[in-house]
Amino acid sequence: MSHPAAAFSPNLTPTLSQELADAVKRHTLDRRGFLAFSAKGLAVACALPVMGRIGAADAATPPTGKELASAYIHIGTDNRITLIFGGCEMGQGAMTGLAQILAEELGIDWSQVNVETSLADPVVSYLTGGSSAVRGRYDRLRTAGAAARELLVAAAMSLKGDGNRDNYSVKSASVVHTASATTWTYGALSTLASTQAVPADLRLTPPAQFKVIGKPVPRLDIPSKVNGSAKYGLDTWLPNMVFAAIKHCPTIGGTLAVTPALPGGAIAVVPCKQLESRGAVKAGTVNAVAVVASNTWQAFQLAARLNVKWTLPASTVDVDSGQILATAKQLMASGTGVLVADPVAPAGYTPASYAPVMAQQVGALMGTPTLDATYTLPYVAHGTMEVLACTVNITYNSGAIVGCEMWAPTQSASWASGTAAALTGLPATAITVHTTLLGGGLGRKIEQDFIAQAVQVAMAVKKPVKLTWRREEDIAHDQYRPFALVNIKAKLNGSAVTAWSSRNVSQAILGQRGWLPPGAVDSQAVEGSIDLPYELGAHVAEWVPLNAGIPVGFWRSVGSSINAFAVESMIDELALAAKVDPFQFRFNMLMEPRTIAVLAAAEAMSLWRKTLPAGHAWGLAFAHSFGTYVCQVVEISRNGSTGINVHRVACAVDCGTVINPDSVEAQMQGGIVHGLNATLWGQVTFVAGKAQQSNFRNARVMRANEMPTVTVKIVPSTLPPAGVGEPGVPPVAPAIANAYSRLTGTRVRTLPLFPGVTMGGL
């Protein structure tokens, strides 16, 4: 690719951001959501909204005039231009995408932009999740970039004494007075610019004139990822550091009975308490011990062999897959649920007041359902390539803790700072969190368990310490994608659906965190089961809370990956019952040109499905998540009695305005692999409180040589950018199940398709 590279510093020398953060604390942002000030040049602070999933500001929320800054654009007097940003890079290309948005509006070349991740400070960082890293920040960053550009132009105008804005243009980080060809670099204007007023008209670049947005510029972080120089959480290396490994009570809910004696060769054994309740694991209980040694391997060995006396919970009934399934079936049959209707209700109703009306209509129209099927999905681990790891250095003055510095691969530096504050008693100002690169996040690295353990170990050993989880701990002590039973009933009239109801029995991810008011529906459980793109007649969804003790969490695409399996399998079952081609069946029900275009693109991409060899079959699924529509068509064949070959996946996607088409393609390719891992093999089962899987050998994932050929087609759109990191996942499982049904004549309603298939060594 011909674009020269811009630069990316994963906060190895984050000197600038602390200075800016200190400066901005004296102000709040203005009504338009930004603030310009002088800091060795021009700084423009802006508030890039936190993710919508967990609360706080929604992506579409207008500025309030009371926000704190979460990103900065800095134009140095030396002409160095930097975007300082508080989120994380976990492979999704967010930093590159944000840099593209800035370069576009600021009027600079791609090679002139630098990106730094900021030091975590409650003021400057936020969560990365919900596929929000770019989509939620597009408008705000464009506006702030344009404001910075207009301040620089205003500075040039005051120097030139020509107040007509139309006589100036910007190019390659310079302002040009067109008539006289007078040129000023941004650096030369930066200090004066910081004293100018931001004009009302920011002259946002019309999309038709975009030069950087929408282009496949190379990712900023890739050069460092092909030579070993990229630093992940696992790679932090400090002078005099010691190395710790964690050992949890193998029975979930068990606690430490007696602190074990120090084994030979160990530096320390540190009991670690859990800060937040997660199912059977209760806040305040000591559910793990860390073993500290002089290298990680030694710590791993000592931890694995450590003989620990645990106090086991009185009962493990709700931490046992067989028992949980039985309870869930009972709840499906007779449990009390919470009704959910589409988010937009007719006039005179709220969604909540309309749900019972819809339920009544469904009841009246359904009679005996044409189809009534229950789908079962297991608990699934994240298994990020980089296990959980966190490095902490506590500083002391006369024996008292005065500071805490942390290097963490975290999706939430702000929460990590809060965790350290809770444990050390330090104010936030005395805590520094460096967000390293993440070796995969997938939702797991939002959690605080590994952060809290590392802080506790560092407090105990009074030396810099890196805590690392063995892979076995990572799989067996995850916060899993929830197990779910999903029942769908549907009524067909000819080839039209006239009534539809779904009932999801699952644990509440938000509820387990204490974020769910009593009687409220867990939004994570029902996403993907309501607000469907199809005309389904009278339709309603219901969620029945399941109280099990398994820790559950956010797993790439969360509820959408669960509900899409049930919904899109049922749609195919209905097409079969109506004797209509699955594409045609969906075309008949789709309501908007946008969704029809995505289905049509997938249909055109998969003409091969009409000439498949004997023993091969195709399957289709369509899903809407995080504002993005994805349709996938797969080709499979049998592989012995315990598997299938996946030959091809055609993937059509409409994710609104595209910032970087190459990143969109990469995220679709990756989402498909993630979905295939879960569809074919992914599950963690529990017997009497203990996870039965522990490493890739029995938590199998796809290998390189099993990769299908994936083709991705982006359906163009001028709508606002939507999510990209997660939406590739939900259609995979139903597309495979629908193909499998066509291949074998057997409908699969339980995931994974091939439980218990193990993986050999290399």
Place this chain on the structure above:
Amino acid sequence: MNLNVNGKAYTVNVSADTPLLWTLRDVLGLTGTKYGCGIEVCGACTVLIDGQREHACVFDTSSAVGKKVVTIEGLSADNSHPAQKAWIEYQVPQCGFCQSGMIMSCAGAMNAGHHGSEIMPEMGNICVCGTYQRVKDAVAKL
């Protein structure tokens, strides 16, 4: 024990059976070689020993004495190894954590005389991000 890593001589004081992975990472500070599973399944720890692919997570440090160890940091000084160039051209990495091992596997397969589409079957490395399509495209040109 005396080791030769990326052309440099090191003396390390670890037990003989310490896996080379942890000697590289925790003693020499060469963190480009990654821990993924510790049981020789994922390939994130792949290094070259006398030019051949080995999984450093199960390779005793003492067995590397007298041999030439090359890690991702030593593959080239400037991202100029053909595999590195192909990885950049095809924009392969996502999170990137498995990619040191991927590239070292590829380099080892090339050392063993494999080219182009012969390389992919040699590479069993696990990538949870799912960069396989691009790995396939990148190695096809080597």
